[in-house]
Amino acid sequence: MTSSGTPVVPGIGTGPVVVTSERVEAPADEVHVDHDTTVAAVAAASEVVADRLTARAAHASGAAAEVLQATAAMARDRGLATFVAKHADASGPATAMTAAVAELATMFEAAGGLMAERVTDLLDVRDRVVAEVLGLPEPGVPSPDVPSVLFADDLAPADTAGLDAERITAIAIRLGGATSHTAIIARQLGIPCVVGVRDLPLDGSAGTALVDGTTGEVLIDPDAADAERRAAEDAERRAASAAWTGPGATRDGHAVQVLANVQDAAGAVRAAAEPVEGFGLYRTELSFLDRSSEPTVDEQAEIYRAVLDAAGPHKVVVRTLDAGSDKPLAFADMGSEPNPALGVRGLRIAIERPELLDHQLDAIAAAAAQSSADVWVMAPMVAVVSEAVDVAARIRQRGLTAGVMIETPSAALHADRLLQHVDFVSIGTNDLSQYTFAADRMASSLSHLTDPWQPALLTLVASVAAAGERAGKPVGVCGEAAADPLLACVLVGLGVTSLSCAASAVRSVGAMLATVTLEQCRAAASAALDADDPADGRARVRAILT
Structure with missing residues (x-):
């Protein structure tokens, strides 16, 4: 039996199937004291x-x-x-x-x-x-005695975060999307993952399985010889990826910066151990999720400095607070909103609380002055030119390189105008997809719309990249799309100049780019744009690049 879903973390995992345990229920005769x-x-x-x-x-x-x-x-x-x-x-x-x-x-x-x-x-x-x-054991994902494939209806993010990559060789879930927390964490852990497998057997009937996180296939009780062959081929690919040492470039020498996404000093140190050319997305807000009050400028500067020091002399793209929506900060709470994803988030908070942005920029500048890193700063959720003009002026007042994120269709459509006022742009494909398709990126039932291989999304990326080329300014991608080795080649073919992804994906992305020419990337980009849907796009690109 073969099922299929949306591939989100490339690679192949095989083994006996384990299924998440059923939830613990309150006993019907539970005693009430008071x-x-x-x-x-x-x-x-x-x-x-x-x-x-x-x-x-x-x-x-x-x-x-x-x-x-x-x-x-x-x-x-x-x-x-x-x-x-x-x-x-x-x-x-x-x-x-x-x-x-x-x-x-x-x-x-x-x-x-x-x-x-x-x-x-x-x-x-x-x-x-x-x-x-x-007084019962904590529920959740089982810990198998041998390396196994995990099947689940859905996975709570906390369960995914606790997975042991030595014991769980692959994940297949019935729900979830390409930009869900499950997919993002699985990618960070390097576990092959397929989501949205609608007919996934969860009744214990599957003895063994093969999950292909590149094609989206889930084979139930596969032929043992075929599974062994495919696993061996995947092991060879992984070995080639592990051997890649950078810098990022296609086979014919077209340079592409391969960068890592980071959020704290510990993660930055680990990312710097990979063959990266810097950090293309430093998520500053994630250091303050547990803070009830705004940290002082000095406190922020100390936190930022630790990340900058980990980068050495390389580029670090610092994103200003992207609070709101799925990343609420107590000291930047804008109150209840009917739809937080379409509300006061990111740069919009600075309209209500301008001092938060000013304090943060002061802290970034102070940290940069004591560091050898090449510090760039970008603002999230920019929608109109006037916002870019204002935030670029504030960033440059501190002697820093100024940029904005392209996460809204309005910003993508007016990329030429934005690039007149900033030094670079970075495309956040996760949010750009949800706003382009009017589909919550966390909604598993709409995951087919927020798939980063959607041709309409790639058309917007192509438009922004072309604007960057006309302006002679860099255009990066820092969404989850950059972590997909095949899609990374497409992005390069569209004209993207840098790719920033989870540190665990850096080697596979860099190694894939090293096997193809720029012309192949352009042919792959054209094929992906001409596709009818994501599955068609993946198939067309695989035919060109593999």
Whole structure:
């Protein structure tokens, strides 16, 4: 049996199938003592769960650390505690927690958008707290004795962040999208992954499986000899990738900067150990998710300096606070919004709170002055020319190279005008896809629309790259699209000058570019643009490049 989905992390994984365990349920005969005892029991269990997740976050990095911190914060959320108290008069702690989450989940689903996507995280917290209350093992992904393939209906980000790449050789899930947290973390961990596999067997009937994160195939009980052959070929490709030492260039010598995305000093040090030419996206806001008040300029400068030092003399593209939507910051809270993804986020916060941007730019400038790094600064969520003019002036006042992110269709359409006022642009394909297709990038049911291989999205990328060429200014890509080796070749063929991706993907991207010529990249780009849909595009490009 062969199933298929959206490939999000290239590579092949084989082995026996393990399926995520069913959730822990509150017993029907749970004993209720009194309101205060119930509230106290849930609070204690929630704190244990939060502490456990926080400890894991301390040993993780990148998106994995981010989601573990966010899940820990949800376990400690006062709003959730209020709903538990509401149900504590006649229920035991496990039942009260279950009822509280059910009520909240209904509200989140009704709100839609980002709130609806947080239901998975909310249910994950519920299961962990209920298990702790009942004295049962923590639920989630099993830890197999031998390397295995993981099948799941969906994965909570915290579960994905805790995966052991030595034991889980590949992931296939029924839900999820190319830019979901599951996909992003799987890429960081280097685990082949396919999402959106609608007919994935989750009943334990599959004995073994082969998951191909390049083609999107999921083979159930595959022929053993064929699986061994394909795994051996993938091992050869991985070995070639591991041997790549940079710098980024096509086979015929066309230079392409291959950079890493980072979010903190620890991750930056690890990324710098890879053959990167710098950091193409430094996500500054992720250092402050747990801060209730704005850090001082000196505090920020110290944090930034540690990342800049890890880069040595190389380029570091610092993104100013991209708060709001899926990255709420307590000290930059703009209040409740009907649709946070379309609300006050990124640079728009500086309209309401200009001092936040000024303080951050002062801190970046101070850190840059004490570092040998080549510091560039870009602002997120720029939509119109006037925003680019204003933020570029503020950045240049501090003696820094000024740029903006292309994440909205309006910015892509007016790239020529924006490039008259900035020194570079960087395309955030994750957000650009959701705004182009009016499809929440976290909504698994719409993952076919937010696939980075969508021809319409690539048409916008081509337009921006052409504007950069006319202006003689760099155009980078720092979204998840840059981590796909095949798509990276397409992006280069479209005219993109730099690619920034998870550090774990750097070698595979660089190694792939080294096997093809610029002319092949251009032919692949043309084929991807002419495709009817993402699957057609992938097939056409594979025929040209592999």
